[in-house]
Amino acid sequence: MTDAVIHDCNDLVRDRLNRLCKPPGSLGDLESLAHRLCTTQQTLTPKTTPRRTVVFAADHGVTREGVTAWPSEVTASVVRLMQQQRTASGVFARALQCGYEVADVGLLHPVESVSSSVRFFNAAKRRGTGNLRCEPAMSEDEFDYVWQVGGKRAEAAASDGCHLVVGGEMGIGNTTSASCMIGLLADVDASQVVGRGAGIDDEGLVRKRGVVCDAIDRVRSLGGTDAKQVGCQVGGLEIVALAGFYARAAELGLTIVLDGFIATAAAILAESICQGSVQRMIAGHCSAEPGHRAALSHLGLSPLLDLNFRLGEATGALTALPLIDLAAAMINDMATLDDLEKP
Numbered sequence: 654m655t656d657a658v659i660h661d662c663n664d665l666v667r668d669r670l671n672r673l674c675k676p677p678g679s680l681g682d683l684e685s686l687a688h689r690l691c692t693t694q695q696t697l698t699p700k701t702t703p704r705r706t707v708v709f710a711a712d713h714g715v716t717r718e719g720v721t722a723w724p725s726e727v728t729a730s731v732v733r734l735m736q737q738q739r740t741a742s743g744v745f746a747r748a749l750q751c752g753y754e755v756a757d758v759g760l761l762h763p764v765e766s767v768s769s770s771v772r773f774f775n776a777a778k779r780r781g782t783g784n785l786r787c788e789p790a791m792s793e794d795e796f797d798y799v800w801q802v803g804g805k806r807a808e809a810a811a812s813d814g815c816h817l818v819v820g821g822e823m824g825i826g827n828t829t830s831a832s833c834m835i836g837l838l839a840d841v842d843a844s845q846v847v848g849r850g851a852g853i854d855d856e857g858l859v860r861k862r863g864v865v866c867d868a869i870d871r872v873r874s875l876g877g878t879d880a881k882q883v884g885c886q887v888g889g890l891e892i893v894a895l896a897g898f899y900a901r902a903a904e905l906g907l908t909i910v911l912d913g914f915i916a917t918a919a920a921i922l923a924e925s926i927c928q929g930s931v932q933r934m935i936a937g938h939c940s941a942e943p944g945h946r947a948a949l950s951h952l953g954l955s956p957l958l959d960l961n962f963r964l965g966e967a968t969g970a971l972t973a974l975p976l977i978d979l980a981a982a983m984i985n986d987m988a989t990l991d992d993l994e995k996p
């Protein structure tokens with residue numbers, strides 16, 4: 654059975670887990686995780702290495718509405734540190750032997766490629782989105798372009814031999830965009846979905862809710878909530894790129910570990926456009942953003958961890974990787990009950 658690709662592997666996985674040298678079910682949720690991991694790769698011998706994190710970065714026109722505690726300039730500043738692998742996700746990725754690359758898909762302030770171990774892609778066609786409160790965030794052509802940029806990063810990961818990928822994002826203002834996308838595509842009420850993002854104060858939170866409600870009303874009044882239209886109207890360039898990354902990674906049979914609230918907005922977009930993508934996904938964690946759990950439920954996913962993270966960048970997904978490694982080690986390497994010495 655080694656390396657066999659199995660098409661309907663549910664019974665085989667269950668049988669294998671029950672034959673491992675332990676009372677059936679005694680490794681609890683780690684067994685469910687191993688089961689899920691096998692299903693995502695359609696195999697009894699799942700692999701979690703080589704693996705890669707790709708972070709997509711872009712800016713948001715809606716920041717001019719006062720929906721975030723930080724100026725847009727911070728996006729490019731953080732991306733410069735990402736190039737040196739000195740932000741949280743870069744440090745986590747290095748500690749976990751996970752490849753790390755960053756793609757600019759729409760920074761307002763372009764950053765130079767610096768020579769470092771982090772691969773950096775200048776892939777911006779448009780610099781920043783329109784203000785989603787009152788205008789489309791991007792055109793259909795721009796949507797198609799960034800979707801494909803994401804898809805190409807998934808193809809590169811697959812052709813470099815990765816079995817597992819993590820997507821991350823950086824973009825000041827992107828919790829507002831993600832809230833609108835989740836509100837429209839998962840039909841979650843704006844009052845439940847909007848949170849403090851990167852730390853907006855009480856007054857800002859009220860303003861942010863108003864902006865998300867206005868944007869949702871505007872898009873609904875255009876008639877229909879076709880997923881691509883939702884992406885064009887309220888998407889972030891990095892969120893659409895991440896969705897294209899997930900959709901292509903799923904087609905290529907890679908395991909996808911989802912990060913937080915923003916990543917889940919991208920996952921919902923991917924699943925709405927390429928049905929079945931969710932079959933390759935594992936939810937790494939539940940973010941402190943209030944709408945995240947409802948967004949994950951919309952996809953039928955439950956998170957592995959709940960550690961009050963509210964950062965994004967891929968940090969929650971990366972934090973779940975050691976558990977996923979243990980699940981793989983368990984099903985690949987443990988002896989079975991048949992190996993016990995006979996009395």
Ligand SMILES: Cc1cc2ncn([C@H]3O[C@H](COP(=O)(O)O)[C@@H](O)[C@H]3O)c2cc1C
Nearest residue numbers: 721822823824825826827828850851964965
């Ligand atoms: C220094 C810094 C590093 C970050 N890394 C991720 N985010 C996170 O915060 C932003 C979303 O929050 P909001 O919608 O409230 O602006 C995104 O860039 C997200 O990736 C960061 C935010 C900051 C300030």
Ligand SMILES: O=C(O)c1cccnc1
Nearest residue numbers: 913914915940963964965
């Ligand atoms: O969960 C997330 O993705 C998140 C939450 C707050 C700020 N940035 C990202």
